[in-house]
Amino acid sequence: MNVLQQSVPLSWYLLLSALLFALGVVGFLIKRNLITVFMSIELMLNAVNLSFVTFAHQWHAVKGQIFVFFVMMVAAAEAAVGLAIIIAVFRARATLAVDRIDLMKL
Amino acid sequence: MNEPLLFLPLIALLPFLGFLLNGTLGRKLPKALVSTIALAAPAASFLIVVHDAFLVWTGARVMPVIEKGAPVWISAGTLHVDFGCVLDPLSLVMLLIITGVGFLIHVYSVGYMAHEVGYWRYFAYLNLFLFFMTVLVLAGNALLMFVGWEGVGLASYLLIGFWFQKTSAVDAGKKAFVVNRIGDFGFLIGMFLLLANFGTLTFTEIATKLSENPAWTGGVLTATALCLFVGATGKSAQLPLYIWLPDAMEGPTPVSALIHAATMVTAGVYMVARTHFLFDRSPVALSVVAIVGAATALFAATIGLVQTDIKRVLAYSTVSQLGYMFLGCGVAAYSAAIFHLMTHAFFKALLFLAAGSVIHGMGGEQDMRKMGGLRKHMPVTFWTMTAAVLAIAGFFPFAGFFSKDAILFAAFAQGGLLRVLWFVGLVTALLTSFYMFRLWYLTFLGESRNHDVHPHESPWSMLGPLVILAALSVCGGWIGLGRFGEFLAPAVGVRPTEAGGGSTELFLSIVAVLVALIGWYIADQFYRAKPARAASLATSLPGPYNLLVHKYYVDEIYSFFVVKPLLTLSRFFLEWVVDVAVLGGLAWLLGGIAQLGGAILQRWQSGNLRSYAAWLALGAAALLLFVLMPWTSLLASIGIHVGMVAH
Numbered sequence: 001m002n003v004l005q006q007s008v009p010l011s012w013y014l015l016l017s018a019l020l021f022a023l024g025v026v027g028f029l030i031k032r033n034l035i036t037v038f039m040s041i042e043l044m045l046n047a048v049n050l051s052f053v054t055f056a057h058q059w060h061a062v063k064g065q066i067f068v069f070f071v072m073m074v075a076a077a078e079a080a081v082g083l084a085i086i087i088a089v090f091r092a093r094a095t096l097a098v099d100r101i102d103l104m105k106l
Numbered sequence: 107m108n109e110p111l112l113f114l115p116l117i118a119l120l121p122f123l124g125f126l127l128n129g130t131l132g133r134k135l136p137k138a139l140v141s142t143i144a145l146a147a148p149a150a151s152f153l154i155v156v157h158d159a160f161l162v163w164t165g166a167r168v169m170p171v172i173e174k175g176a177p178v179w180i181s182a183g184t185l186h187v188d189f190g191c192v193l194d195p196l197s198l199v200m201l202l203i204i205t206g207v208g209f210l211i212h213v214y215s216v217g218y219m220a221h222e223v224g225y226w227r228y229f230a231y232l233n234l235f236l237f238f239m240t241v242l243v244l245a246g247n248a249l250l251m252f253v254g255w256e257g258v259g260l261a262s263y264l265l266i267g268f269w270f271q272k273t274s275a276v277d278a279g280k281k282a283f284v285v286n287r288i289g290d291f292g293f294l295i296g297m298f299l300l301l302a303n304f305g306t307l308t309f310t311e312i313a314t315k316l317s318e319n320p321a322w323t324g325g326v327l328t329a330t331a332l333c334l335f336v337g338a339t340g341k342s343a344q345l346p347l348y349i350w351l352p353d354a355m356e357g358p359t360p361v362s363a364l365i366h367a368a369t370m371v372t373a374g375v376y377m378v379a380r381t382h383f384l385f386d387r388s389p390v391a392l393s394v395v396a397i398v399g400a401a402t403a404l405f406a407a408t409i410g411l412v413q414t415d416i417k418r419v420l421a422y423s424t425v426s427q428l429g430y431m432f433l434g435c436g437v438a439a440y441s442a443a444i445f446h447l448m449t450h451a452f453f454k455a456l457l458f459l460a461a462g463s464v465i466h467g468m469g470g471e472q473d474m475r476k477m478g479g480l481r482k483h484m485p486v487t488f489w490t491m492t493a494a495v496l497a498i499a500g501f502f503p504f505a506g507f508f509s510k511d512a513i514l515f516a517a518f519a520q521g522g523l524l525r526v527l528w529f530v531g532l533v534t535a536l537l538t539s540f541y542m543f544r545l546w547y548l549t550f551l552g553e554s555r556n557h558d559v560h561p562h563e564s565p566w567s568m569l570g571p572l573v574i575l576a577a578l579s580v581c582g583g584w585i586g587l588g589r590f591g592e593f594l595a596p597a598v599g600v601r602p603t604e605a606g607g608g609s610t611e612l613f614l615s616i617v618a619v620l621v622a623l624i625g626w627y628i629a630d631q632f633y634r635a636k637p638a639r640a641a642s643l644a645t646s647l648p649g650p651y652n653l654l655v656h657k658y659y660v661d662e663i664y665s666f667f668v669v670k671p672l673l674t675l676s677r678f679f680l681e682w683v684v685d686v687a688v689l690g691g692l693a694w695l696l697g698g699i700a701q702l703g704g705a706i707l708q709r710w711q712s713g714n715l716r717s718y719a720a721w722l723a724l725g726a727a728a729l730l731l732f733v734l735m736p737w738t739s740l741l742a743s744i745g746i747h748v749g750m751v752a753h
Contacts, residue, residue, distance in 0.1 A: 025723050029716055098715050 013054040020047035034096040114191040118240040124233035132226025144229035152205035170194030190246040196597035210571035211364040217567035235261035248307040266357040278353040285350040289340015296333030331391035342374025355417040359462030368451040375431040396436020400530040403429030407537035439516030440598035441591035446509035453497040456575035460491040463564040479554040483561040490576035497579040499539040508583030539625025547633035
């Protein structure tokens with residue numbers, strides 16, 4: 001009946017999700033550009049979203065999918081705020097290298 | 107039911123109100139208002155006491171008045187203590203002395219302390235003293251009396267150290283306080299014994315219980331009485347705790363007159379008289395009181411012979427006269443002791459106030475060797491002082507004659523070995539007469555030995571009290587021990603030995619006056635006729651003279667045997683072992699742990715965002731690993747079985 005369930009096993013989705021998450025973590029850790037770091041965080045977030053959707057489908061629970069919408073909505077708001085902060089930081093420091101933004105005070 | 111009111115609590119509370127007003131607002135109030143408040147309080151108290159005395163005299167109220175339904179202070183188990191006041195002949199006499207003499211000294215202080223910066227502070231303390239002293243006297247139970255007892259000690263401490271910029275005054279205050287604490291400890295133990303044996307601290311109840319058991323003597327009663335007497339030796343400056351009183355002269359002179367001569371130091375005598383029912387049941391305690399009293403009288407009088415500071419002569423004289431009072435108590439002649447307490451309050455307050463007037467007129471000089479010839483400059487002071495000197499030396503018909511005579515006769519009437527005490531008292535009378543006339547000659551007669559100062563008579567606010575006290579010093583004894591004893595009898599009982607009269611007493615009186623005359627004659631020879639003789643006697647007898655000048659080295663002995671060892675112990679044990687090693691070590695240890703922890707933990711707080719994230723990721727990974735690890739099977743493989751793993 002369910003094409004998705006029959007054709008692709010559950011573990012593949014989870015593996016993809018873990019891979020995306022690990023990519024996000026690595027990107028977060030090794031990238032120096034603040035925007036890239038920010039994108040890495042988004043990547044981790046969506047990796048988790050993917051596992052949410054997977055399990056929701058697996059257990060036939062719609063709650064997981066609703067959660068994903070909430071997460072995406074919050075992520076959109078967060079992205080707006082985050083980008084605004086990044087612009088403010090760039091204006092103040094004239095750099096986006098995270099290593100050089102280690103002081104709260106100017 | 108419609109008995110006229112006595113307002114007993116007000117006697118104590120009015121001075122307390124004065125203390126509160128002057129103590130809190132005095133700094134900002136004008137001087138005249140401070141004086142008004144300070145004088146109004148004792149004046150009002152005195153008027154209430156006179157009013158009460160009048161009611162008693164007319165028979166409107168019958169003593170003893172024991173207040174019923176007083177506010178309860180402590181009610182715990184079997185212990186009940188209230189704020190009840192007692193008015194009996196004993197407390198009435200004391201109240202008249204305290205508020206009367208106290209008021210006069212307040213008036214005197216207005217003149218004497220006029221130029222002091224701490225004027226308001228001085229009067230606040232003085233009113234506080236009156237509050238506590240009246241509480242002490244009015245108290246119907248031992249614990250309330252102890253409140254007053256401690257309170258007068260506090261007021262005394264504050265007033266001795268009134269000039270707190272002076273190290274010696276501060277030290278003297280501390281000395282007075284510490285030495286008094288030793289005595290107070292005895293008082294406390296005595297109270298515990300009372301509570302343990304009688305189950306109450308109320309004097310009347312104890313007296314009732316004792317009278318119900320006429321066979322009960324000695325033993326625990328002796329112990330109780332002696333403990334209470336230890337308290338009395340502290341407060342009333344008896345051997346071996348007298349040492350604080352001479353040093354207490356660092357305080358302002360009116361304070362010396364009020365607290366350290368007329369009232370507070372007599373609290374011990376009052377306490378012994380108040381608890382006489384205990385002492386009466388213990389011949390041992392009575393003998394101890396008599397012997398300590400007589401020994402102190404003689405001891406202090408000998409030191410008084412060579413003092414050169416006018417106030418110190420009077421201080422040792424006070425110690426000596428207090429010894430007389432205890433001698434009286436010790437031979438169970440309580441009314442004679444209280445009689446002497448009263449006359450002594452008059453003439454000793456007068457002596458101190460006159461000495462204060464002299465010091466005031468001499469611009470602060472207290473050394474008698476630098477005085478002389480003041481008679482022409484200060485006639486009023488001179489004549490009032492003369493009355494006081496004659497009174498204390500025991501000349502007929504001055505006040506001291508009657509009271510001292512009564513005590514000496516009571517001691518003599520004991521007969522047997524106790525007549526030694528009478529003899530000691532007689533020798534003391536000789537010495538007293540000598541050192542008082544020595545003071546009199548050195549201060550007022552002869553030629554001035556100091557031409558730098560221009561002595562002047564004091565203002566009338568100071569002379570007025572002198573004149574009134576002089577009148578009392580002359581007439582205060584005329585009431586006679588007979589009538590006085592009759593009046594006091596309901597409170598302290600009457601002893602056959604006190605009955606007196608007859609040729610023996612007349613003979614003893616003549617002997618006492620002769621002895622006083624001899625003392626005067628010797629002083630006259632030494633300090634008027636041939637002034638060089640005293641100095642030559644001193645140089646020819648260097649040993650005894652130095653012994654007296656150094657006050658028998660008692661301070662040095664106490665310092666060596668008590669103060670130094672305690673200080674050393676404190677330095678070593680408390681300061682080095684407890685403070686530095688234990689407490690300091692603990693503090694260092696705790697500080698060290700915190701510092702070390704901080705040094706390690708601060709590495710994590712690098713401020714580097716990526717290192718935080720890396721730690722976070724590592725932590726998450728570690729947790730994940732921990733959760734996913736098949737612990738139980740791993741442990742089982744090395745032979746350890748945990749949890750729910752079943753076989």
